[in-house]
Amino acid sequence: MRGLIASGGYVPYRRLDRRTIAAVAGAGGGSGTRAVASYDEDTTTMAVEACRVALGAAQGVDPAALWFATTMPAYADRTNATAIHAALRLGSEVIAADAAGAVRSGVAALRAALLAPEPAIVATADLRTGLPGSADEATGGDGAAAVVVGDEADGAVVAEYLGGASATGEFLDRWRAPGELRSKLWEERFGEGRYSALGEEAWERAVKRTGVTDADVLVVVGTHARAAAALTKRLAGTGTTVADTLAASVGHTGAAHPLLSLTAALEAAHPGQVIALVSLADGADVFVFRTTAALADRRTARTVAAQIAAGGPIAYGKFLTWRGLLTVEPPRRPEPARVSASAAGRSVAWKFGFVGSRDAATGEVRMPPAVAGADPGAVLEPAPMAGVAGTVATYTVDRLAYSPSPPVMFAVVDFDGGGRLPVELTDADPDGVAIGMRVEPTFRRLSTADGIHNYFWKVRPLRG
Amino acid sequence: MSSHGIKDRVAIVGMGCTRFGEHWDKGADELLVEAANEAFATAGVDKDGVDAYWVGTAQSGMSGMLLSKPLELTGKPVVRVENMCATGAEALRQAAYAVASGAYDTAMAIGVEKVKDSGYQGLNAAPIPNDGTPRTLTAAAMFSMIVPAYSHKYGVDQAEIKEVLARIASKNHANGALNPRAQFRKPMTVESLLAMPPVAGTLSVFDCAGVADGSAAAIVVRAEDAHRFTDRPLYVKALSSVAGNGQGLLDPDYDYTTFPEIVACAADAYRQAGITDPRRQLAMAEVHDCFTPTELVLMEDLGFAERGTAWKEVLAGAFDLHGDLPVNPDGGLKSFGHPVGASGLRMMFEAWLQLRGEAGERQVDTARGLALTHNLGGYPGEMVSFISVLGSALG
Numbered sequence: 001m002r003g004l005i006a007s008g009g010y011v012p013y014r015r016l017d018r019r020t021i022a023a024v025a026g027a028g029g030g031s032g033t034r035a036v037a038s039y040d041e042d043t044t045t046m047a048v049e050a051c052r053v054a055l056g057a058a059q060g061v062d063p064a065a066l067w068f069a070t071t072m073p074a075y076a077d078r079t080n081a082t083a084i085h086a087a088l089r090l091g092s093e094v095i096a097a098d099a100a101g102a103v104r105s106g107v108a109a110l111r112a113a114l115l116a117p118e119p120a121i122v123a124t125a126d127l128r129t130g131l132p133g134s135a136d137e138a139t140g141g142d143g144a145a146a147v148v149v150g151d152e153a154d155g156a157v158v159a160e161y162l163g164g165a166s167a168t169g170e171f172l173d174r175w176r177a178p179g180e181l182r183s184k185l186w187e188e189r190f191g192e193g194r195y196s197a198l199g200e201e202a203w204e205r206a207v208k209r210t211g212v213t214d215a216d217v218l219v220v221v222g223t224h225a226r227a228a229a230a231l232t233k234r235l236a237g238t239g240t241t242v243a244d245t246l247a248a249s250v251g252h253t254g255a256a257h258p259l260l261s262l263t264a265a266l267e268a269a270h271p272g273q274v275i276a277l278v279s280l281a282d283g284a285d286v287f288v289f290r291t292t293a294a295l296a297d298r299r300t301a302r303t304v305a306a307q308i309a310a311g312g313p314i315a316y317g318k319f320l321t322w323r324g325l326l327t328v329e330p331p332r333r334p335e336p337a338r339v340s341a342s343a344a345g346r347s348v349a350w351k352f353g354f355v356g357s358r359d360a361a362t363g364e365v366r367m368p369p370a371v372a373g374a375d376p377g378a379v380l381e382p383a384p385m386a387g388v389a390g391t392v393a394t395y396t397v398d399r400l401a402y403s404p405s406p407p408v409m410f411a412v413v414d415f416d417g418g419g420r421l422p423v424e425l426t427d428a429d430p431d432g433v434a435i436g437m438r439v440e441p442t443f444r445r446l447s448t449a450d451g452i453h454n455y456f457w458k459v460r461p462l463r464g
Numbered sequence: 465m466s467s468h469g470i471k472d473r474v475a476i477v478g479m480g481c482t483r484f485g486e487h488w489d490k491g492a493d494e495l496l497v498e499a500a501n502e503a504f505a506t507a508g509v510d511k512d513g514v515d516a517y518w519v520g521t522a523q524s525g526m527s528g529m530l531l532s533k534p535l536e537l538t539g540k541p542v543v544r545v546e547n548m549c550a551t552g553a554e555a556l557r558q559a560a561y562a563v564a565s566g567a568y569d570t571a572m573a574i575g576v577e578k579v580k581d582s583g584y585q586g587l588n589a590a591p592i593p594n595d596g597t598p599r600t601l602t603a604a605a606m607f608s609m610i611v612p613a614y615s616h617k618y619g620v621d622q623a624e625i626k627e628v629l630a631r632i633a634s635k636n637h638a639n640g641a642l643n644p645r646a647q648f649r650k651p652m653t654v655e656s657l658l659a660m661p662p663v664a665g666t667l668s669v670f671d672c673a674g675v676a677d678g679s680a681a682a683i684v685v686r687a688e689d690a691h692r693f694t695d696r697p698l699y700v701k702a703l704s705s706v707a708g709n710g711q712g713l714l715d716p717d718y719d720y721t722t723f724p725e726i727v728a729c730a731a732d733a734y735r736q737a738g739i740t741d742p743r744r745q746l747a748m749a750e751v752h753d754c755f756t757p758t759e760l761v762l763m764e765d766l767g768f769a770e771r772g773t774a775w776k777e778v779l780a781g782a783f784d785l786h787g788d789l790p791v792n793p794d795g796g797l798k799s800f801g802h803p804v805g806a807s808g809l810r811m812m813f814e815a816w817l818q819l820r821g822e823a824g825e826r827q828v829d830t831a832r833g834l835a836l837t838h839n840l841g842g843y844p845g846e847m848v849s850f851i852s853v854l855g856s857a858l859g
Contacts, residue, residue, distance in 0.1 A: 333586070334588050334591075336596075337591035339596035347595040368597065393719070394719075395665075396606075397664070398605030398664050400586065400604055400664055401601050401605060408605070410599070420718075422845070435612055435613075456597045
């Protein structure tokens with residue numbers, strides 16, 4: 001039996017109320033909210049968060065491959081998945097590679113992993129941008145999702161892959177030049193017609209292969225909302241539950257949306273249900289799963305629903321500055337220097353993996369790790385801290401320091417079981433910081449200089 | 465610990481100090497020459513009569529040639545010294561120990577910083593290539609973390625502690641107003657300071673040291689030679705230096721209400737000088753008031769107040785110009801600004817003036833005969849510390 005061993009979603013903390021858009025942009029918006037990646041997040045950092053949830057649920061599974069899909073890679077020409085690989089502390093024998101550029105990359109990576117003979121983690125993440133007032137701005141959302149794929153021998157499968165099918169077509173519905181912040185769209189009716197035909201074609205093919213004619217749970221996602229809605233109506237049987245694809249709360253998260261919606265559906269599913277995932281993006285891709293009894297053992301506290309419920313608001317103006325659409329005066333301080341590639345290369349375990357050291361005899365935890373040899377008698381062990389919560393010992397709010405989004409919130413954090421680190425605090429409001437506050441590590445992009453992204457860990461309030 | 469010190473073996477016989485401020489018309493060269501010439505004049509020597517030089521700067525130049533070129537020194541040993549904000553003081557320590565060793569008869573310690581050419585407000589350290597993980601907060605923010613910690617530990621509410629800090633700033637501004645070499649010479653009331661908006665934690669710009677260019681210098685000789693240069697030398701009683709190991713950043717037991725490096729440095733300095741009760745034996749102290757909460761904590765770390773009581777002593781005026789123990793009678797970093805390489809020597813310059821009775825309107829009662837100067841460089845949890853004790857008489 002092959003299928004999904006675990007899944008995990010990541011919905012960033014901030015929510016933009018769509019009703020606030022039109023007052024500024026003059027048009028656009030709508031009802032509900034969209035999820036907004038923080039200024040210190042990108043598709044790489046969000047993928048790390050989703051993978052941590054998925055791998056946390058799939059304890060003990062060793063993936064042989066990490067496939068990362070996004071339409072908004074943080075880097076071009078070099079692999080982004082290697083940073084995710086480092087943050088997850090995967091072994092060097094694990095291949096990490098990107099499938100970047102198009103929304104369809106996400107399901108393509110899932111298909112490749114399902115059809116391969118080895119365990120893999122598929123990470124998908126996206127930042128969805130559009131010009132102020134556009135439909136993409138309002139209906140898009142930022143987020144990530146990851147699944148651990150493998151055979152029963154790799155780990156208990158929670159959703160057996162029964163089979164699937166694709167249909168591919170070359171037509172222009174949406175397009176964007178690399179590096180631009182907006183996509184352009186062809187007249188809506190044209191794409192709707194093509195997606196309808198391709199969706200039905202792929203579905204028929206999947207029915208033939210799997211023998212499943214009616215799904216218990218139907219998850220239809222697509223970049224073309226009308227086409228997805230119309231196809232949902234046609235494919236839903238009388239006993240079918242149509243899954244919430246998070247349009248009202250998160251928005252469409254591009255390459256991440258099939259797995260994010262599937263993750264939310266799995267979190268709500270019961271053992272023995274057939275779940276069909278249909279994705280419309282430059283064609284149609286159908287995946288049919290049946291949940292197993294192991295589903296109950298793989299529950300995570302960090303469900304998509306819980307993350308949606310825990311969001312905090314962001315003003316539209318701040319959202320625009322975070323996306324680079326509104327440039328505000330920066331603090332008059334020197335911008336950070338670029339990271340040294342060789343210095344970062346020496347400290348991958350600390351910088352990306354958040355691994356300190358623990359003295360084997362005394363148990364003392366040091367962050368960053370102690371320098372070997374400073375205490376000749378000491379035996380130093382790795383102390384992985386990414387999953388360890390902590391408490392704020394003291395704090396400050398720095399309105400002078402350079403930050404991509406001032407002010408800088410900063411806390412001295414004492415980690416449970418030992419270890420202290422003065423570290424930046426994120427996903428919080430300056431007035432909400434207090435001594436004794438509980439926090440947890442989160443992988444972030446501190447700044448960018450000379451095109452080099454400075455990835456490291458911050459802490460965020462422990463929620464829920 | 466074998467820190468023996470050099471009590472009464474070396475004396476300061478000449479000093480100079482420029483006005484501190486925004487010297488748009490002067491570079492490091494001009495500032496160095498001005499401070500050096502004043503020191504030469506007070507000691508009655510010329511540049512060739514000084515055998516060796518130590519020049520302190522954090523980032524205004526490299527090597528001893530920072531000084532040998534503008535002073536046009538020929539064939540002299542000149543070395544640049546750097547130890548963060550304790551840089552100027554460290555130049556004096558090097559010069560004094562060199563004279564005490566017998567290697568030289570006469571040595572100069574001089575410090576300078578040309579801060580105002582950076583184009584930014586505040587101090588900005590030159591970046592050293594790194595892995596991107598060290599924090600990049602401002603110094604103001606790092607020191608602001610003392611405020612909630614101190615107020616939490618001793619149960620002083622936020623409004624009260626803000627008033628204590630404003631009281632410290634107001635005192636230093638009042639002293640600086642009397643000092644013609646200070647950058648800021650305007651008295652500031654507690655009420656006006658309390659009305660300032662926060663920039664880092666609860667600290668306002670007026671809780672921070674000013675930013676200024678400046679230079680200061682001292683000439684040291686063996687104690688037995690001192691009276692050949694001046695009738696009123698200052699004898700070196702103690703020179704202590706401690707470099708922290710960053711333990712406070714790692715150790716959950718560190719609570720941000722004290723600086724352990726300063727406590728260790730003070731113990732060493734008092735041992736060298738034979739001081740057992742600093743509050744009653746010192747006539748004055750110049751301390752590193754880079755931020756107002758720093759001065760608050762220093763009063764306890766230097767043994768001027770019991771733990772948890774400095775805030776009350778500040779409110780009671782114990783450290784005012786004519787208080788029980790005047791602290792920063794020259795106006796401190798608050799009024800002078802902080803040209804990093806010069807500040808330590810500027811503090812000794814105030815001790816020089818006060819112990820010689822030359823402080824004019826600011827003159828304090830120096831019957832106790834001893835002055836302390838203190839610098840720190842770094843941040844809570846990771847700092848270097850320097851303390852000197854200087855005296856007007858041997859023994």
